[in-house]
Amino acid sequence: MTKAGSRSSEMNRIYLDHNATTAPSSVVREHIGEWLESWGNPSSIHWSGRGPKALLRDARRSLGALLNCDPLEIIFTSGGSESNNLAIKGIHQALALGRMRQIGGLRNRYILSSVEHPSVMKPMLQLKSLGADVQFVPVDRDGKIDLDVYQSLLSPQTAMVSVMFANNETGHIFPIQKMAEMAHQVGALFHCDGVQALGKVAVNLKEWGVDLATFSGHKFYALKGVGLLYARRGLNLESLIAGGGQERGRRAGTENLLAIASIGAMAGLGAEILEKSRRMEELRNELESLISSRISGVHLTGAQYPRIANTSSMVIDGVDGETLLMNLDMRGFSVSTGAACSAGSSEPSPVLLAMGLSRREAQSSLRVSLGWETTREEIHLFVDALDQVVARLRSFRHGEEAMLGI
Numbered sequence: 340m341t342k343a344g345s346r347s348s349e350m351n352r353i354y355l356d357h358n359a360t361t362a363p364s365s366v367v368r369e370h371i372g373e374w375l376e377s378w379g380n381p382s383s384i385h386w387s388g389r390g391p392k393a394l395l396r397d398a399r400r401s402l403g404a405l406l407n408c409d410p411l412e413i414i415f416t417s418g419g420s421e422s423n424n425l426a427i428k429g430i431h432q433a434l435a436l437g438r439m440r441q442i443g444g445l446r447n448r449y450i451l452s453s454v455e456h457p458s459v460m461k462p463m464l465q466l467k468s469l470g471a472d473v474q475f476v477p478v479d480r481d482g483k484i485d486l487d488v489y490q491s492l493l494s495p496q497t498a499m500v501s502v503m504f505a506n507n508e509t510g511h512i513f514p515i516q517k518m519a520e521m522a523h524q525v526g527a528l529f530h531c532d533g534v535q536a537l538g539k540v541a542v543n544l545k546e547w548g549v550d551l552a553t554f555s556g557h558k559f560y561a562l563k564g565v566g567l568l569y570a571r572r573g574l575n576l577e578s579l580i581a582g583g584g585q586e587r588g589r590r591a592g593t594e595n596l597l598a599i600a601s602i603g604a605m606a607g608l609g610a611e612i613l614e615k616s617r618r619m620e621e622l623r624n625e626l627e628s629l630i631s632s633r634i635s636g637v638h639l640t641g642a643q644y645p646r647i648a649n650t651s652s653m654v655i656d657g658v659d660g661e662t663l664l665m666n667l668d669m670r671g672f673s674v675s676t677g678a679a680c681s682a683g684s685s686e687p688s689p690v691l692l693a694m695g696l697s698r699r700e701a702q703s704s705l706r707v708s709l710g711w712e713t714t715r716e717e718i719h720l721f722v723d724a725l726d727q728v729v730a731r732l733r734s735f736r737h738g739e740e741a742m743l744g745i
């Protein structure tokens with residue numbers, strides 16, 4: 340069962356939606372009271388600013404060590420969405436103002452994959468409405484990106500490429516290192532949305548070879564309201580929030596210290612993260628083999644390509660994903676039919692459609708994302724429930740079809 344305080348009085352709840360958000364870890368819960376004592380403004384030069392300033396510095400250092408970057412290359416933001424916006428609009432604006440010495444020439448092309456998160460997709464479309472040339476690189480049914488199309492789109496006019504480390508719906512891992520090298524060959528910048536990487540893989544920004552990278556606290560067992568943008572030393576990106584000189588003038592506003600301290604504390608876990616990830620992968624594989632052996636008509640999405648350890652995406656024949664999700668929720672299981680951001684709308688996932696799945700297939704999709712605390716018992720209970728719910732929904736459907744004479 341989750342240790343996340345998600346047990347309700349009437350039933351045990353099993354949370355399998357960790358790509359949407361994670362519960363703050365015990366490390367965060369233990370220290371939060373202590374961090375609250377440092378309530379001062381880190382910019383104050385009197386005593387009340389010293390504790391908060393030290394917290395900020397320590398978090399930046401721990402994250403620099405975890406990500407293998409200089410702590411001063413980290414800009415704290417409110418989350419992944421803000422970091423993605425800052426990377427894209429901050430570079431575009433710096434170019435427009437002629438402040439981007441690092442990439443010469445007249446560059447107006449922006450390239451992204453067709454399965455990016457809306458917080459990359461929408462800022463790119465905003466640039467397009469301002470006259471930028473925005474181009475999409477397609478992916479296939481299993482989520483694999485077309486590197487030939489990518490190569491053909493790269494040119495000396497390319498300003499920036501933005502491709503995620505791993506997709507939040509399918510878990511598919513993109514060849515970031517190679518794609519960054521290809522972008523650099525034409526003098527373009529490379530931004531990576533790494534939100535789904537933290538807590539699942541060892542992130543080494545120098546190995547990734549990217550210029551900018553986005554991360555988010557709440558996907559990494561820290562508090563909500565904090566994220567960060569890594570911006571390689573020397574990049575003059577424009578701040579989206581003008582004001583005070585915080586974050587070396589790249590993001591104004593008094594820092595969200597409690598949340599920053601929480602993501603710093605998570606960074607301190609270092610190598611432990613890989614061990615947790617290995618456990619999640621074993622359980623994810625067990626989950627998939629149990630499902631495949633017990634439930635017919637289940638098609639795993641992109642399982643033959645590299646994936647992050649915790650994610651399983653599948654299409655279940657003859658079952659509506661939303662109805663399945665609601666039935667599982669009534670039994671205490673939290674899963675997703677696609678991105679949580681699009682929950683509440685019955686439209687199929689744009690990511691799955693961009694991968695070439697039909698609307699019907701996309702509407703029959705299920706995403707299960709495990710967490711550090713997920714147990715084998717939970718996986719078995721989940722598969723039992725899934726088996727029963729799928730059988731029930733299919734029998735209703737067959738009954739309806741028989742009544743209608745289909």
Ligand SMILES: Cc1ncc(COP(=O)(O)O)c(C=O)c1O
Nearest residue numbers: 418419420456507532534535555
């Ligand atoms: C790949 C990816 N990028 C960006 C985000 C946005 O992050 P945040 O919720 O911290 O704004 C998410 C959240 O779902 C995500 O999965």
